[in-house]
Amino acid sequence: MTIKIIIADDHQLFIDGIKSILSKAIAIETIGEANNGLEVLKLLENNLIPDVILTDIRMPIMDGIKLTKTLSKSHPTLKVLALSMFDQTTDVIEMLNAGAKGYVTKNVDKSELITALHTLVKGDYYFSKNLPQDIKAWFDKESLQPEETLLTKRETEILQLIAKGRTSLQIAKHLKLSKYTVDTHRKNIHKKLNIKSNTGLVKYALKHLP
Amino acid sequence: MTIKIIIADDHQLFIDGIKSILSKAIAIETIGEANNGLEVLKLLENNLIPDVILTDIRMPIMDGIKLTKTLSKSHPTLKVLALSMFDQTTDVIEMLNAGAKGYVTKNVDKSELITALHTLVKGDYYFSKNLPQDIKAWFDKESLQPEETLLTKRETEILQLIAKGRTSLQIAKHLKLSKYTVDTHRKNIHKKLNIKSNTGLVKYALKHLP
DNA sequence: ATTCATATACCTATCGTTAGGTATATCTAT
DNA sequence: ATAGATATACCTAACGATAGGTATATGAAT
Numbered sequence: 192m193t194i195k196i197i198i199a200d201d202h203q204l205f206i207d208g209i210k211s212i213l214s215k216a217i218a219i220e221t222i223g224e225a226n227n228g229l230e231v232l233k234l235l236e237n238n239l240i241p242d243v244i245l246t247d248i249r250m251p252i253m254d255g256i257k258l259t260k261t262l263s264k265s266h267p268t269l270k271v272l273a274l275s276m277f278d279q280t281t282d283v284i285e286m287l288n289a290g291a292k293g294y295v296t297k298n299v300d301k302s303e304l305i306t307a308l309h310t311l312v313k314g315d316y317y318f319s320k321n322l323p324q325d326i327k328a329w330f331d332k333e334s335l336q337p338e339e340t341l342l343t344k345r346e347t348e349i350l351q352l353i354a355k356g357r358t359s360l361q362i363a364k365h366l367k368l369s370k371y372t373v374d375t376h377r378k379n380i381h382k383k384l385n386i387k388s389n390t391g392l393v394k395y396a397l398k399h400l401p
Numbered sequence: 402m403t404i405k406i407i408i409a410d411d412h413q414l415f416i417d418g419i420k421s422i423l424s425k426a427i428a429i430e431t432i433g434e435a436n437n438g439l440e441v442l443k444l445l446e447n448n449l450i451p452d453v454i455l456t457d458i459r460m461p462i463m464d465g466i467k468l469t470k471t472l473s474k475s476h477p478t479l480k481v482l483a484l485s486m487f488d489q490t491t492d493v494i495e496m497l498n499a500g501a502k503g504y505v506t507k508n509v510d511k512s513e514l515i516t517a518l519h520t521l522v523k524g525d526y527y528f529s530k531n532l533p534q535d536i537k538a539w540f541d542k543e544s545l546q547p548e549e550t551l552l553t554k555r556e557t558e559i560l561q562l563i564a565k566g567r568t569s570l571q572i573a574k575h576l577k578l579s580k581y582t583v584d585t586h587r588k589n590i591h592k593k594l595n596i597k598s599n600t601g602l603v604k605y606a607l608k609h610l611p
Numbered sequence: 612a613t614t615c616a617t618a619t620a621c622c623t624a625t626c627g628t629t630a631g632g633t634a635t636a637t638c639t640a641t
Numbered sequence: 642a643t644a645g646a647t648a649t650a651c652c653t654a655a656c657g658a659t660a661g662g663t664a665t666a667t668g669a670a671t
Contacts, residue, residue: 207422208418208422226508368619370620371620374659390565397607555649556647582648582650588631589648
């Protein structure tokens, strides 16, 4: 049984490359391509129905997250494999919450891509190796809405203060903690979100926290 | 006469894709691949000499600009075709200054890529359609300073990079400036915006800059 | 009852930013 | 032609963040 896929990416050359790779794989057929989410929906409207949609996250007009959300309502049996350059936890979680069944970064090799496609068709999830460990753990535990439970209350509290521009020492005094404790929380936040810089933390906080 | 090429990109899947595309093209042969600039140099040291090097710009360890500069000294007959996701003029100019003979973005299609390779081998320059056609004209062109902006062009440029999480040293290298100069601009931005922390700058940039 | 997650605290080395300067060169407009 | 703005470059001290640890106490869940 041949796996039928649609590829969505705003870089045409990348689509061409994937198509070329998959044309050599047995039992996989590319039946359509799109440069943004909206174009995928148009293909589906024309009754071009694949088994898996391989989609980039960041695309103009309609991004991969919006696309996946739409699909999980209109075509719930259709599997979505996210294909991104970024391994930031936020992206992974957003895609999973939207309904994606797998996530691979663009530095996997072709065999891993093919493995991922087969895994999804079997009904399993697939995540590439370089993603943070926690993600798999959350799904093993079948915990829902991982975004909400990602950071603990304390971590969230501290992240909010970081985003306000407070230093570790100021936060420590405010919460009557040791500076060391605040720094430990900082490190744990970094690890959980797979973000290394203060700049990144600020951007995350602005997007995801009240 | 077959055109021999080496592909350099930090995303293995992208290399695999290009290789797959080019394997179907007549008279083009991929003789090597690399995940960063240094790996390209190693291939050349082992007497693997291509006609064209197809290289990404942003790569770890040694980026495409550094690689191209090195090559234009060590292997001046070798043609470099830059292959980037970004069409920012600064990138194009940097690559051209470094000695690249062409620049295509990753949203060209496969036929355009092949055209570009043939054009370079013929000895001409090639730029994909979405780039400013006359690069020299761009150099001569007077850049317009629209309306009364608080920050200067340079300051804006640097602030955008700060907001992307780049350090002063990284920005300095990218803009070919001294770290000291970048820090001076930083201080001037602080003063003009009356913001003292990096955190504040990031928030300002997200709100006010494209 | 014991494991696990959470929260706490400490240590150190290194990196990056901030703040206080000074000093030119060029470009722009009066 | 000259003042003012812009862009460049350098120096250093102090402060804050990052990345490696280690270690203990507690409450919740199996």
